[in-house]
Each structure stands twice: as C-alpha cells, then as structure tokens.
Amino acid sequence: MIMDAIASHLVLPNRLTVPLVADLHVAQLRSPLxxxxxxxxxxxxxxxxxxxxxxxxxxxxKSDPYAVLRVGTQIFTSHHVDSNLNPQWREMFxxxxxxxxxxxxxxxxxxxxxxxxxxxxxxxxxxDIVKKxxxxxxxxxxxxxxxxxxxxxxxxxxxxxxxxxxSEVIQKNQNLTSKTAEPPSAAILVIYLDQAFxxxxxxxxxxxxxxxxxxxxxxxxxxxTCYGTNNPVWEDAFTFxxxxxxxxxxxxxxxxxxxxxxxxxxxxxxxxxxxxxELTMDQWFHLENSSSASRxxxxxxxxxxxxxxxxxPTTPSPRPxxxxxxxxxxxxxxELNSTGPGGSAKPQPTRPQQTTPDPEFATEGVLxxxxxxxxxxxxxxxxxxxxxxxKSDPYxxxxxxxxTFRSHTIKENLNPTWNELYEVILTQLPGQEIQFELFDKxxxxxxxxxxxxxxxxxIISAQFTDTWYTLNDVKSGRVHLMLEWLPRVSDLHxxxxxxxxxxxxSYQNKVVPSAAVLFVYVERAHGLPLKKxxxxxxxxxxxxxxxxxxxxxxxxxxxxxxxxxxxxxxVRDPRDETLTVKLxxxxxxxxxSLTLPLREVLAEPGLVLDRWLNLDGALPESQIxxxxxxxxxxxxxxxxxxxxxxxxPQRGNVRTGLAPTSSGGWGKHTQHRYTNxxxxxxxxxxxxxxKK
Numbered sequence: 001m002i003m004d005a006i007a008s009h010l011v012l013p014n015r016l017t018v019p020l021v022a023d024l025h026v027a028q029l030r031s032p033l034x035x036x037x038x039x040x041x042x043x044x045x046x047x048x049x050x051x052x053x054x055x056x057x058x059x060x061x062k063s064d065p066y067a068v069l070r071v072g073t074q075i076f077t078s079h080h081v082d083s084n085l086n087p088q089w090r091e092m093f094x095x096x097x098x099x100x101x102x103x104x105x106x107x108x109x110x111x112x113x114x115x116x117x118x119x120x121x122x123x124x125x126x127x128d129i130v131k132k133x134x135x136x137x138x139x140x141x142x143x144x145x146x147x148x149x150x151x152x153x154x155x156x157x158x159x160x161x162x163x164x165x166x167s168e169v170i171q172k173n174q175n176l177t178s179k180t181a182e183p184p185s186a187a188i189l190v191i192y193l194d195q196a197f198x199x200x201x202x203x204x205x206x207x208x209x210x211x212x213x214x215x216x217x218x219x220x221x222x223x224x225t226c227y228g229t230n231n232p233v234w235e236d237a238f239t240f241x242x243x244x245x246x247x248x249x250x251x252x253x254x255x256x257x258x259x260x261x262x263x264x265x266x267x268x269x270x271x272x273x274x275x276x277x278e279l280t281m282d283q284w285f286h287l288e289n290s291s292s293a294s295r296x297x298x299x300x301x302x303x304x305x306x307x308x309x310x311x312x313p314t315t316p317s318p319r320p321x322x323x324x325x326x327x328x329x330x331x332x333x334x335e336l337n338s339t340g341p342g343g344s345a346k347p348q349p350t351r352p353q354q355t356t357p358d359p360e361f362a363t364e365g366v367l368x369x370x371x372x373x374x375x376x377x378x379x380x381x382x383x384x385x386x387x388x389x390x391k392s393d394p395y396x397x398x399x400x401x402x403x404t405f406r407s408h409t410i411k412e413n414l415n416p417t418w419n420e421l422y423e424v425i426l427t428q429l430p431g432q433e434i435q436f437e438l439f440d441k442x443x444x445x446x447x448x449x450x451x452x453x454x455x456x457x458x459i460i461s462a463q464f465t466d467t468w469y470t471l472n473d474v475k476s477g478r479v480h481l482m483l484e485w486l487p488r489v490s491d492l493h494x495x496x497x498x499x500x501x502x503x504x505x506s507y508q509n510k511v512v513p514s515a516a517v518l519f520v521y522v523e524r525a526h527g528l529p530l531k532k533x534x535x536x537x538x539x540x541x542x543x544x545x546x547x548x549x550x551x552x553x554x555x556x557x558x559x560x561x562x563x564x565x566x567x568x569x570x571v572r573d574p575r576d577e578t579l580t581v582k583l584x585x586x587x588x589x590x591x592x593s594l595t596l597p598l599r600e601v602l603a604e605p606g607l608v609l610d611r612w613l614n615l616d617g618a619l620p621e622s623q624i625x626x627x628x629x630x631x632x633x634x635x636x637x638x639x640x641x642x643x644x645x646x647x648x649p650q651r652g653n654v655r656t657g658l659a660p661t662s663s664g665g666w667g668k669h670t671q672h673r674y675t676n677x678x679x680x681x682x683x684x685x686x687x688x689x690x691k692k
Contacts, residue, residue, distance in 0.1 A: 004031065032240070033190060034096045034159065037305055038130055041153035041620060042067055042078055044525070046089040046139075051111040051118040053085070063111040065120055067150070070106045071127070079534060080112040088292035088559060090530045090619060094185055094241055107150060109142060117526045121145035130154045134308050137621065153621060159188070159303035161278045163245075166304050170244055175616040185241035185305055189216065189250075189270070190235050192299040193223055196254060197284075199230040199263045200291045207379065209257040212296075216240045216248055225257045245302060254287060254296065264290030266449040275303045354610045355523040355627040356532035361566050362519035362629050367435075367459065370482035370507075371396055371407055374419040375468075377477045380440040380447040381412070392440040394449055396479070399435040401426055408508065409441045420509040425517060425568050430576075432456040438471065450474035460485045514570040518545065518579070518598065519629040522552055525583060526563040526593050526612070527621035537585035541624075544580040545569040554586055574598040574630055581624060583615065592618030601628050605667050 041595060052061040065087045066080035074095045081087035097103055105127055109120040121142025130136050134156050142148035166186060173184040193212055202208050210232045212223040219240060226232030242248060252266040264287030273281055279302040287294040374394065381390035391412035398405040404422055410416035426432070434456065438449035450471025459465065464484050471477040505513055522541055531537050536557040543550050548569055553563035571577055581594040592615030603608045608629040615622040 005189065007479075032098070033301060033303070034098050034188070035100055036097050036131065036159060037157040037188060038071070038095050038097055038105070038127055039155040039157060039184065039307075040069060040093045040095065041155075042089045042091045042093065042107075043071065043151040043153060043621065044086070044090070045148060045150045046086045046088070047110060048085045048109065048120050049145050050085060051113075051120070059311055063120060064113070064593075065109055065116070068108045068110065068527055069093060071097065072103060081534060088530055088536065090559075092184065096188065096239060097127050097131075100131045101126055101358070105128050105154070106598065107140075107152070109150065119145070121148045123150060125154070127564075130156045155307050155620075157305040157307055160306050161280075163274050163279060163302060163304060165306060166245070167305060169306065173243070183243055185243055187242040187302055187304045187314055188243055189240045189242050189273075190237060190301045190303075191240070191250070192301075193234045194257055194297040194299065195231070195233040196287075196296040197231055198291060198293040198295070199232070199254065200294060201230060202256065206680075207608070208256055208261070208263055210263055211257055213253040215251040215253070216242070216364055227257070242270065242302070243454065245274055250300070251267055252296065252298070254290070262289060264288065264294050264296070266296065268300070271300065279303065286689075351526065351612075352625070353612070355521050355625055357521040357564075357566060357627060359524075361521055362568075364517070364519075364568060365460075366472050366486040366514065366517060366570070367400065367424050367426050367434075367456070368484040368486060368513070369398060369405075369422040369424075370484075371398070371418045371420045371422070372478060372480040372482060373415070373419070374479045375415050377414045377416070377438065377449055378474055379414060380449070381443075392447070392449060393442075394438055395441055397437045397439070399423060400424055401432065416598065417623070419507055419515065421505075421507040421511040422569055425570065427458065428456070428460060430457065430544070434459075436469070438477070438479070448474070450477045452479070454483070459483050512572050514572060516571040516574055516630050516632045518569040518571050518574070518601075519566065519627075519631065520568070520579065520582070521566045521627040522563050523625045523627070524560065525622070525624045526560045526562075527619055527623060528559040528561070528583065528615075529560065529619050529622065531585055531589060539583055539585065539591060540586075540587055542582045542584070543567055544582070545571070546577055547578070551587075571598065571630070579628065581626070583618075583624070590617060592616065592622050592624075594624060596628065598630065601630050607631070
C-alpha cells in the first residue's frame with residue numbers, strides 16, 4: 001500500500017508539478033505527450049526451472065509458468081501454461097513510454113501454484129535500446145535462477161501528428177493476430193480534462209461534487225472528484241489506445257460523486273479529431289442534457305502509431321546456445337552485454353535461409369494430348385430390333401497417372417470431331433500407360449465402342465506423334481490423336497509472344513495451352529500462433545492456384561512444422577495468376593496465409609523464388625520457407641520462332657506452309673482438315689499415319 005501510494009505520485013508517468021506562471025495547463029505538465037509506444041510480443045521461454053517436484057523433491061517435475069511485465073505503473077500478466085518448461089505464450093502488450101533513457105521493461109516469470117507462486121527468473125531491458133534499434137527480436141537470459149531464457153520481440157512505435165499513414169497502419173494491424181483479446185492499436189488518444197463551468201445545481205440549490213467518466217468503446221476512466229462546486233477544476237489527463245479512429249467516439253459523462261445524478265454529457269466522434277489541424281482539438285464544449293450555460297474545457301490529442309518500414313529484421317535471433325546461469329543480482333540487459341541486447345554473445349542464426357528439396361524436384365514434363373477425331377465407329381443406337389442401323393453418341397475417357405479426362409458427347413455421329421486438348425504433368429516412370437476408351441452415351445447404360453493403350457515411353461521417345469490408332473475389342477473404328485511430350489524447359493524470356501501464340505489456339509473444350517509450369521516446394525514454417533486453447537497446433541498447409549488445390553500432411557503439434565513436400569501447377573499466364581498458401585490447425589483454425597503473385601517469381605533471377613516469407617493473419621514473426629520455380633516448355637518457344645519466321649497461310653480447311661525437317665532445313669507441310677489444331681513443335685519431319 002505504501003509503495004502504491006508513492007508510485008501514484010513519483011513513478012512515471014506520474015509527476016509532481018509546481019506551476020511558476022499563470023494560465024498553464026497543469027494536466028499537460030503532469031502528463032505530457034509520451035515519447036512513443038513499445039509493442040511487446042511475449043513469445044516463448046526455454047529451459048525454465050522445474051518447481052513442481054514430486055516425492056519430496058527426489059523427482060523433478062514441471063512448472064506452470066506465466067510472466068508479469070512492468071513498465072512504470074503499467075503492469076500486464078500473461079496466461080499460465082500447464083506443466084511446461086518450454087512454454088509458448090504468443091501474447092502482445094502495448095506500453096506507453098514517457099522518458100528514454102530512463103524507463104525499463106521488467107519481465108518476471110513465475111510458477112503458478114495454489115498457495116504461493118514460485119520465482120522462475122527476471123530480465124530488465126532499458127527501453128532506450130528499443131528506441132534506437134526500432135525492433136529488438138532476441139532471447140534474454142533470466143537472472144537470479146540456475147537456468148532459463150525468454151524470447152521477446154519489442155517494437156518502437158513513433159507518434160505521428162498526421163493521419164496520412166493511418167489507413168496503412170490499420171491495414172497492417174488487420175494482418176496481425178494475438179492471443180490477447182485486443183487487436184494492435186493504430187493510434188493513442190490523450191485527453192486533458194481541464195475544467196467545467198456553470199454545471200447544474202443539485203436539489204435544494206446545493207452545489208454538486210462533480211467527477212467525469214470518459215469512455216471509448218469498452219474502456220472507461222474516471223477523474224478525481226471536486227467537492228462542493230459547480231465550476232470544478234480537475235486538471236487530469238487520460239490516455240487511450242485506439243484501434244480505428246474512423247469507428248470510435250469519445251463519450252464524456254459529468255456526474256455527481258454518487259454516480260447517479262447526471263450533470264451533463266458529451267459525445268465527440270474521433271473523425272472530428274482526424275479533421276483537426278495536427279490531430280488536436282483544444283476548446284470549450286457545450287454539455288448536452290445540462291443547463292444552457294454548462295460547458296467543459298478539454299484538450300484532445302490523437303497520434304498515429306508508426307513502425308518504421310526499415311526496422312523489421314529479416315529473421316528473429318535464435319535462443320542462446322546455453323542459457324546463462326545468471327546468479328547475480330540483476331541489472332539491465334544493456335549492462336550485461338555489449339554485443340547485443342540479449343544478455344549474451346549473439347550466436348549465428350540456426351534457421352536455414354533456403355530450401356533443400358530433393359534433386360528430382362522440378363524435373364517433370366508435360367504431356368499434351370490433342371483428341372482430334374474418330375472414324376468408322378460402331379452404330380449402337382439401332383431401331384426395329386436391330387433391323388435398321390442407327391448411329392452412336394460417342395465420347396472418350398482418357399486415363400493417365402490416376403487422372404481421368406472425359407470429352408464432350410457428340411450426338412448421332414460415327415465420324416465425330418472433338419478437337420479437345422488435355423494437359424497433364426508427369427514424372428518419367430517406367431511402365432506408365434495412357435488408356436483411351438470410347439463409349440456411346442445412353443439413357444441407362446453406356447455402350448462400349450472400343451479401347452487402346454499407349455506407353456508413355458514410346459511418346460517420350462517420339463517427342464511428337466500425329467497418328468490414327470485402331471480401336472481394340474470392336475469390329476471397327478479408329479481415333480486420331482496428336483501427342484506431344486514437353487520435357488525440357490527454359491527461361492520465360494519471350495513470354496509475350498508465347499502467350500500471343502497460345503491465344504490463337506482454339507479447342508472445343510475451351511482449354512488454352514499452358515505457357516509455363518509452376519513447381520512449389522513447401523519446406524517448413526516458423527513462429528506460428530498457438531491454438532485458442534493455448535496448445536501448440538497440428539499444422540497443415542493448403543496450396544492453391546486458380547482453383548487447383550493441394551494439401552500437405554498435418555504435422556504433429558508444433559509452432560515450427562516441417563513438411564518437405566512438392567507440388568506442381570499448369571500456368572496459363574504467370575503475369576495474372578496468384579499462388580495462395582493457407583495454414584491451419586487440422587484444416588480448422590486459421591494460423592496464417594500467404595498471397596504470392598507469380599509476377600514476383602518472374603522478377604526473380606532464374607525464375608526461382610526461394611526464401612522465408614511473412615504470413616498474413618498471424619504473428620509478426622510467423623514465416624514460411626518455400627521455393628517457387630517457373631519453367632516453360634522449350635517447344636513453345638520454337639513454335640513462336642516458327643510463327644515469326646513463316647506464318648502459315650490458310651486455304652479453306654487446309655493449311656500449308658513451311659515446317660522444320662530433321663535435317664534442320666525447311667520444307668513443305670500439309671495438315672489434314674481440323675480446326676486450329678496445335679501445330680507440331682519439334683524440329684522433325686512427320687506425316688499422318690494409320691496405326692495398325
């Protein structure tokens with residue numbers, strides 16, 4: 001009680017004020033604007049002392065740690081973590097700093113017990129270090145205990161007297177989450193309550209004893225009471241953290257000391273303060289629901305909280321290799337270590353800075369299947385008991401590497417033309433086959449029209465084939481296919497011509513040939529949030545590109561999961577497509593996300609992006625390590641060269657022009673009748689064959 005009484009007068013932000021001249025705002029002398037705000041991220045601790053021993057201390061148990069943080073009279077307490085010597089809190093607190101150097105952050109760790117909590121260590125840090133560094137992300141050795149270290153991230157937020165960057169700050173804050181109920185603040189509001197004039201009298205014409213309640217959203221603060229006067233002088237100051245000034249109001253209630261009798265009220269939208277010069281209002285305000293002459297004098301100052309853009313470190317420092325025993329009598333972190341704020345010589349980071357995928361990563365090729373047409377199919381739709389031959393309604397099923405494609409159905413046609421394109425990414429494995437089956441679409445059960453199989457090895461060997469294939473297990477019928485294996489890759493240095501060429505191709509199933517393949521390797525994540533229950537999450541990652549989604553495995557409980565999984569996607573236009581990565585606990589609670597426009601990969605050397613990336617909707621230190629690689633089939637570029645050198649003139653349904661030959665020269669080329677098929681891209685001569 002004695003210490004609290006002294007602190008209420010002599011511990012910052014409290015001051016004893018002695019005005020030496022008249023007409024000074026004593027409240028502003030007593031509580032001037034802060035120097036800044038420090039956002040404290042209490043992340044985790046390691047190697048804490050076990051206090052909950054069993055069998056009279058013969059067997060070490062655990063501890064139930066929590067932390068108490070102090071800056072002047074501002075005190076915060078974290079939640080406690082049950083039975084854990086390496087707890088993760090992942091909590092955020094914001095403190096107002098009035099003097100630097102001079103004010104310190106003190107963190108004490110305790111073991112929660114039913115009777116008296118046990119001490120687990122402390123650390124002190126001069127906040128002037130944070131002001132100079134802007135961001136301190138480090139492990140600190142706990143003092144006065146045999147072992148233990150604590151991981152803190154401290155951010156210095158400057159005070160801006162302009163609202164120019166307010167929207168940017170609010171947007172950044174929306175991407176941050178914390179276990180605490182309060183979101184990060186976008187601004188602070190300081191209200192200097194000076195005096196009131198001609199407040200209404202109490203019943204019997206007695207002087208009131210006015211006090212003021214000032215509320216913003218769910219936070220209410222009270223002034224002192226001025227007894228026996230209707231012209232009170234309070235000279236009080238109050239500070240509030242503001243999440244969004246566009247949506248919050250100041251509510252001022254003037255009441256008698258019994259809190260029952262209202263003497264007047266006032267509501268000031270913070271948008272009025274945003275419109276004021278230097279975000280400051282200093283004036284008399286008329287009170288509502290009061291006497292006609294009643295008014296109150298208030299100064300209102302709003303300041304936007306700004307974290308310097310060049311202040312965020314690329315990666316947080318790792319914990320000390322061996323936490324210091326620190327059996328001394330305390331001291332600040334700045335006294336303990338001249339090489340860094342962590343209280344021990346800073347070791348090199350242990351996290352890898354790039355991924356380490358399998359050597360086979362990004363070596364797959366693309367199989368392009370052009371289903372052109374069929375001829376002489378069997379008529380299954382007979383009439384009059386089979387006496388009159390009808391037609392069939394044919395469609396095709398294509399199965400390759402566990403993927404099934406199905407063409408559209410062509411009504412009543414034994415010589416259908418599909419002109420459909422399919423693409424699939426394949427690994428060159430021995431024994432792989434592509435299966436084609438034709439059916440006649442019926443109301444009840446579809447009739448079989450034939451099948452055939454092709455070995456992938458033969459297609460890879462030929463690179464390109466334009467062939468008729470005879471149907472098996474039926475009396476007649478054949479299918480015309482163009483098959484192309486695109487194994488080799490090169491840089492996308494001619495992306496615009498490639499895309500222009502692809503756009504000229506027209507297929508019945510509306511497919512646009514791919515311009516590139518995106519290979520994604522998801523290795524690991526770091527510093528993810530805990531579950532709402534405080535437990536570590538079981539993390540899975542979903543990777544999405546233009547409606548195609550792949551999921552990793554779900555890791556065991558960890559805030560630093562590791563997957564080491566690879567995925568690939570066909571890309572039509574890397575300039576317009578965006579990769580999305582979503583992390584969650586067992587596909588439920590969201591833990592963060594990443595949005596990566598592929599144009600950023602296009603800007604990387606070698607079209608390879610490989611590094612740690614910050615996650616949105618997570619903690620400030622939450623990151624994911626992945627590699628994104630773009631590769632384009634080499635033959636597409638040759639096709640561009642072909643079009644550029646010798647565009648093919650059209651003569652009705654037949655195209656003629658120059659085509660490459662196996663000898664490296666140019667010769668005449670004629671294609672059979674089909675609409676805008678994909679021209680052969682390999683440098684070899686060819687002709688349409690009947691596959692027997």
